[in-house]
Amino acid sequence: xxxxxxxxxxxxxxxxxxxxxxxxxxxxxxxxxxxxxxxxxxxxxxxxxxxxxxxxxxxxxxxxxxxxxxxxxxxxxxxxxxxxxxxxxxxxxxxxxxxxxxxxxxxxxxxxxxxxxxxxxxxxxxxxxxxxxxxxxxxxxxxxxxxxxxxxxxxxxxxxxxxxxxxxxxxxxxxxxxxxxxxxxxxxxxxxxxxxxxxxxxxxxxxxxxxxxxxxxxxxxxxxxxxxxxxxxxxxxxxxxxxxxxxxxxxxxxxxxxxxxxxxxxxxxxxxxxxxxxxxxxxxxxxxxxxxxxxxxxxxxxxxxxxxxxxxxxxxxxxxxxxxxxxxxxxxxxxxxxxxxxxxxxxxxxxxxxxxxxxxxxxxxxxxxxxxxxxxxxxxxxxxxxxxxxxxxxxxxxxxxxxxxxxxxx
Numbered sequence: 001x002x003x004x005x006x007x008x009x010x011x012x013x014x015x016x017x018x019x020x021x022x023x024x025x026x027x028x029x030x031x032x033x034x035x036x037x038x039x040x041x042x043x044x045x046x047x048x049x050x051x052x053x054x055x056x057x058x059x060x061x062x063x064x065x066x067x068x069x070x071x072x073x074x075x076x077x078x079x080x081x082x083x084x085x086x087x088x089x090x091x092x093x094x095x096x097x098x099x100x101x102x103x104x105x106x107x108x109x110x111x112x113x114x115x116x117x118x119x120x121x122x123x124x125x126x127x128x129x130x131x132x133x134x135x136x137x138x139x140x141x142x143x144x145x146x147x148x149x150x151x152x153x154x155x156x157x158x159x160x161x162x163x164x165x166x167x168x169x170x171x172x173x174x175x176x177x178x179x180x181x182x183x184x185x186x187x188x189x190x191x192x193x194x195x196x197x198x199x200x201x202x203x204x205x206x207x208x209x210x211x212x213x214x215x216x217x218x219x220x221x222x223x224x225x226x227x228x229x230x231x232x233x234x235x236x237x238x239x240x241x242x243x244x245x246x247x248x249x250x251x252x253x254x255x256x257x258x259x260x261x262x263x264x265x266x267x268x269x270x271x272x273x274x275x276x277x278x279x280x281x282x283x284x285x286x287x288x289x290x291x292x293x294x295x296x297x298x299x300x301x302x303x304x305x306x307x308x309x310x311x312x313x314x315x316x317x318x319x320x321x322x323x324x325x326x327x328x329x330x331x332x333x334x335x336x337x338x339x340x341x342x343x344x345x346x347x348x349x350x351x352x353x354x355x356x357x358x359x360x361x362x363x364x365x366x367x368x369x370x371x372x373x374x375x376x377x378x379x380x381x382x383x384x385x386x387x388x389x390x391x392x393x394x395x396x397x398x399x400x401x402x403x404x405x406x407x408x409x410x
Contacts, residue, residue, distance in 0.1 A: 029113050032254075037257030041255055052087070055080050059076045060075060078294070079235075082294055085297055086231045087247055089227075092272070095259075101219070110208075114191070123253055127246060133228050137241075148233075148285075148287055148288070152285040155229055188208070189208075190207075191208055196213060197210065226277060228241075231245065269308045279297075279301075377390065
């Protein structure tokens with residue numbers, strides 16, 4: 001069994017991050033700017049990638065019993081690949097949650113300054129609920145082998161429903177959660193700052209911000225019904241399932257503030273999520289007969305996301321204003337920005353994946369050294385630091401090759 005110290009240490013680390021976030025960096029009520037959200041999103045992605053390296057060494061050496069919790073040893077390379085695939089899967093599926101969160105905030109007219117607080121407590125609740133659901137899922141899979149087919153069927157049915165669903169937006173007021181809350185508490189007509197409850201005529205009353213929090217929590221539970229079975233298609237190690245989910249949830253809040261203003265520009269992302277769910281469902285159904293390798297799953301997920309982003313970018317480019325319109329130049333500028341952002345996202349996702357896999361492979365008896373330069377080549381297409389590092393690597397290789405030729409000539 002996985003040592004309790006590993007779980008306790010990881011939970012303490014996550015709670016420390018959340019305490020620093022709310023108690024230090026976002027102590028004051030203010031709006032989160034897009035640039036700040038992008039910086040924080042990059043920080044959490046980098047943190048997840050660094051943790052992936054730690055996963056490799058933890059499982060490669062089976063420190064504190066890590067890697068034997070599923071009944072058989074799990075080597076470092078396989079564990080790191082499963083974590084990375086699970087993290088990318090959960091991060092991509094959370095994009096649909098971003099659409100719903102934006103709809104909820106818009107419906108209740110929540111000011112931008114109060115949205116961070118709602119998402120903070122929403123994410124804290126999501127961590128608890130997903131932890132319970134992961135524990136239940138792991139127990140079911142350990143006890144009943146056939147439950148994997150049920151999970152796969154759920155994902156395929158969900159994908160079909162999403163594909164056939166209309167464009168009509170849901171009405172939050174029809175939610176059973178909102179109806180129950182209105183029965184239990186009187187609700188004030190207006191917001192009272194960032195408070196969830198206030199005293200009205202000596203009676204405790206909920207504010208609309210509390211209803212927003214309930215909607216965010218309930219929407220995450222609904223999405224977890226799809227995402228939790230999906231992650232079990234990648235790995236059945238409870239620690240990898242939980243940690244990949246946690247890092248995806250931690251980045252969800254900043255991901256929302258970063259891409260919410262451009263949600264209407266990524267019109268084909270939802271279709272990408274449909275195909276990802278369908279693929280993962282098929283993978284689960286074939287798990288015992290024709291298992292799909294984790295490397296293949298990772299490549300398919302990245303490819304589907306890339307196609308969705310590029311298709312959205314090209315579609316945005318065609319939706320230009322009529323010739324001579326004063327808005328034409330603004331739309332052309334937005335199109336170029338969207339295309340550039342799409343290219344950077346794809347290059348960062350693919351290049352970082354190759355780079356991490358290459359670094360992890362260097363510790364193996366037969367390291368595949370070409371993967372690291374390949375990752376740098378992909379990153380160099382959009383990142384200046386990668387181009388500089390790649391040029392330095394080329395200079396070093398040429399210098400070593402020149403010295404070797406000179407010694408042979410002598």
